[in-house]
Amino acid sequence: MKHSTPSPSDRSGWSPRRITLSAMLAALALIFSYIEVIFPFYTGIPGVKLGLANLVVVVALYKMSPSYAVTINVVRVLMAGLLFTGLFGMLYSLAGSICSFLIMYLCWRSGLFSVLGVSLAGGVFHNLGQLAVAAFAVSSARIFLYFPVLIFSGMAAGIIVGIGSHVLISHLPDQIFRRY
């Protein structure tokens, strides 16, 4: 496993500097969520979106640590829920995010995948997590007719976000993410 990140001792552990940075990244992710609310990437299919906010999460996963990435993501989802999507939307989004993060963490941890693979898996599992909640809420198995659409759109979104993340990860200086 080879990541162009600070040394392992530097990756975990909180410091005022990193807490501030996480807060800024959470705000950035929130802005990305907001951009998707005001400019819906409209495809004619409900529930299909790019997931720009995942860009921040993937970068945090690679440049900082999983705990930072998951914290940023949860803060982002809670804030976006309170601000734009409402309680049901929040639950919906939280399920997708947690599902997506777990699979991304496992893929990242395995060391087998590049950023593209990690993001690809994340995109698909985000949609599957949401679908599970939707199936539960509507309590109809018919909702799974939606399955293939969500797999393909999740793949597309994951690849686009993965390319963006790769560019960011290889160009952002490690200094930004250092502990002190």
Next chain:
Amino acid sequence: MFKIIRKADIVLFIVLLAFGFAMLFFTIRAASSPGEQVVINVDGNEYGRYPLDQDNVIEIHNGDRHNTVTIKDGGVFMSYSTCENQICVHEGVVTTPGQLIVCLPNYVIVEIEGGEDSDEALDAIAQ
């Protein structure tokens, strides 16, 4: 850019793609399965189910009681009954889910059951 792609990425991509197409195939088949069915109950027990869109004539013999149910052009009617009042025969053709033909003297109930309304489930999410 492309040199960062690893073998595992490609495997993952192909697996997801294959899975997606498998689900697509599966759901298209599920979606095109017959919707409305004619369910016949005799003496309170289910006697049989028949698709509403296939013409069919079903003879029901129950002891000395005899009924004939005919499915034709997407509608179903009782074409013959040994019962005295003949209400079921005069009921005429029923076509929509939830409608019934009942022959009380012979304990025969013919009902149309709808396929699950998939549009409703999808609309609940689409809002």
